[in-house]
Amino acid sequence: MDTIEGKFRDYLKAKGLKFTPERELILETMFSFHGHFDIEQLYDKLHKKNHLLSMATIYRTLPYLINSGLIKEVFRCQNRPQYEKNFGLPHHDHLICVRCGRIIEFKEEEIERLQERVCKRFGFKTVEHRLGIRGYCKNCLQKIKNS
Amino acid sequence: MDTIEGKFRDYLKAKGLKFTPERELILETMFSFHGHFDIEQLYDKLHKKNHLLSMATIYRTLPYLINSGLIKEVFRCQNRPQYEKNFGLPHHDHLICVRCGRIIEFKEEEIERLQERVCKRFGFKTVEHRLGIRGYCKNCLQKIKNS
């Protein structure tokens, strides 16, 4: 299957796991976020729509979504992991403003290429990588200057 | 001062803080690790030497060491942050084997340069960056092949 739900069903079946209504709701709700989200936000969104799933179920489902490649953890803000879709949207890395929290996404093909060269040098086979640059965004630099 | 302890003393004095025996032990013990370490390992090493510091003191001292630039957080393994010296040893990034946990350090000047170019493009001012590549090390690839 090449739909999102199809991919998840296939993954679960291959592992002898079941496609339940709860898992369907979690999948659907995660994909309804436009940017990044954390577990708390996911839980709230589900409950606002009166889908009263328990936290335990969310935490239990999360690794399946990550291992199936549909969702990925992208970084942590104040000790809470943030997630985002990992299907249908191209790979990218992040600039994170330490002052206002703004996230800027970027992709630099040449960096990706050089990473692979490093891996080759060590006989290392990449599964995934994460590049996060923390600093001050344009806006915040301006505000700091005027103060 | 340009010794490690001197730098820490200077940092503390500038903040109106005190250089205590506890802080000295924590600094010294952190710098006695050769590679990466976590809070648990630090605590154990201190206690093995009969320095019975409390966890609270360690956690309270950690941010001073990080803000003074002597120690930095490098990545997380199984939800525990790992730290390493950030003085006397040059910046580098990490390959992390998801099978055996081996850490390979590398530095690729060209990647660093390209990162700065990206930042410039967005008017972003870097404070620090972290590049972690997770995958399979040479050894583990070999073992997987023979099984």
Added chain:
DNA sequence: TTCTTATTGCGACTAATTCTCAATTGCAAT
């Protein structure tokens, strides 16, 4: 030496995540 503040260990507390267990349900094989 004195005095002001910062620091300490302790144990209580918090927040995030995991676990236990009894009741339920998906789904593969009749």
Added chain:
DNA sequence: ATTGCAATTGAGAATTAGTCGCAATAAGAA
């Protein structure tokens, strides 16, 4: 359709990493 069994669920207890409040102590400037 029915059955049977293993996987799943929610609830709340347990665990874990980290933080906080407090009373006793100690740096270090004057």
